[in-house]
Amino acid sequence: MTTTEDLKQTTPPPLNAHDFLNIDASLSDEERLIRDTVRGFVRRDLLHRLPDAYDNAYLPDDFPRAAGELGLLGMHLQGYGCPGTSAVAYGLACLELEAGDSGLRSFVSVQGSLAMFAIWRYGSEEQKQTWLPAMAEGKAIGCFGLTEPDAGSDPSGMRTTARFEDGQWVLNGSKMWITNGSKAHVAVVWAKTPDGIRGFVVPRHTPGFSTRDIKHKMSLRASTTSELVFEDCRLPTSAALPQATTLRAPLSCLTEARYGIIWGAVGAARACYEAALDYSTTRTQFGRPIAGFQLTQRKLVEMLTEVNTSLMLALHLGRLKDAGQLHPQQVSFGKLHNVQSALDVARSARTILAANGITLEYPVMRHMANLESVLTYEGTGEIHTLIVGHAITGVAAFH
Incomplete structure (x- = not known):
């Protein structure tokens, strides 16, 4: 016989507008x-x-x-x-x-x-x-120099070179769109050598190494983005990363960073959804809160669905990573889905906030603009689509 205590133990918790699926x-x-x-x-x-x-x-x-x-x-x-x-x-x-x-x-x-x-x-x-x-400890800041002005989606086309001369490595070239660039105390830089692509640890004040900040950005403004320039930058043999001798090394680093983006995109989407939900319950038109109108509720439900679905995906991929079972192609799947979902949520949230949505009094336009960068850095949506396409068909659409 079912007792009152049994019923209490099986009663689900109240629904939560922010974590609808608990x-x-x-x-x-x-x-x-x-x-x-x-x-x-x-x-x-x-x-x-x-x-x-x-x-x-x-x-x-x-x-x-x-x-x-x-x-x-x-x-x-x-x-x-x-x-x-x-x-x-x-x-x-x-x-x-x-x-x-x-x-x-x-x-x-x-x-x-x-x-x-x-x-x-x-x-x-x-x-x-x-x-x-x-x-x-945050006492030293690092940056990662892979992308170049003419080598983004295809890092194998990089023009930065490193030659071994008189017992030193000599770097020449430039890197573009580098987060933390001018703030960095050390740069991890990737360059072509006669034996393949190698990684180098370059301290900030190394002669021949300079940075220039990229100005007039409309996205990721609360972040330093720079160009790294190397002009006969001489490094000791100890500057080379001994275990990084092919392009697979920087690509594995990108996989690590992309994993964090999968989760980060959920945060941006959640912030936009929460701003829209709160605004809709306090903004009154035609004598009642706009949250009471069918089209607004549809937008809110679609946003909630995207946020919760993306969070479940991120958590699932995180559990796979902790178990040592996560494939790089699954990371591409996660970034592709979650960033696009976050953009959809941001744009829908902006319509609920209407004119208020374009101001910095609310976070929505800021997140929307930032997500346009997140969509293309660490691999564009197109590249991740082709990575997943290769995984499911066995046929590579690019090399």
Whole structure:
């Protein structure tokens, strides 16, 4: 016989307009603690400053150290001062950072999943000891030099070269669209050598290495984006990453960064949905809140569906990554879906906010503009489509 106590135990929790599918229940206590800690940090210390940072095109100066103190830099790496958290915990941190602004998540992603990961995975013990502890604390900032003015989707077409001369490596060339470029204390740079593509650790003040910031951006404004220039930049033999000797090395770093984007896009989408939901319940037209109109409810439900679906996808891929079962092609699937979904949510949210949606008083237009960059960096939507297409057909549409 079913008792009252049995009924209490099987009664589902109340529906939540923000977590409609109760995905929170799938997280561990530690994962929820990390998520809530990062969420509190963003909302308490950063959210009120982000409109001005975006408007005036700067990353808050104190953010790198604060992120380091919180353990967000290289948080999924083991040793060398890195916390060694799970992939899911790292993803949740990316989600909460990008719910603030893509610039925050981009900084953490480039620092931890590109620059630090490259040194951690492919560097010498000396390189690891020299850079990783300081980078984990936010005392040293890194950047990742792969993309060039004429080599984006096809990094094998890079023109930056490294030749070995008189016992030194000599770099010549340039890199473009480099997050953290002019702020970086160290750059991980990829160049063609006679024996293939190699990676190099280039300290900021190395003669022949200079940077130029990219101005007049309309997207990712709360983030530093630069050009890296190498003019007979001479490096000791110890600057080469000993384990990085082919293009597979930088591509594996990109896979790490793309994984964080899968989660970050959910954060941007959630912020837009929540702004639209809140606005719709307080904005009155024709004598009642616009949330009471059928077309508005349809938009809100479609946004909710996208946010919750994208979060489930991110969590599933995170569990696969923690189990060592995640394929790069599945990461492409996740980035392709979640970024496009986030853009759809942002655009729909903007229509609910109407004219208010284009101001920095609300986060929607800021996220929408940022997502246009997220859509194309770390692999365009077209490239990820072809990666997944190759995986399911066995036929490569590009080489």
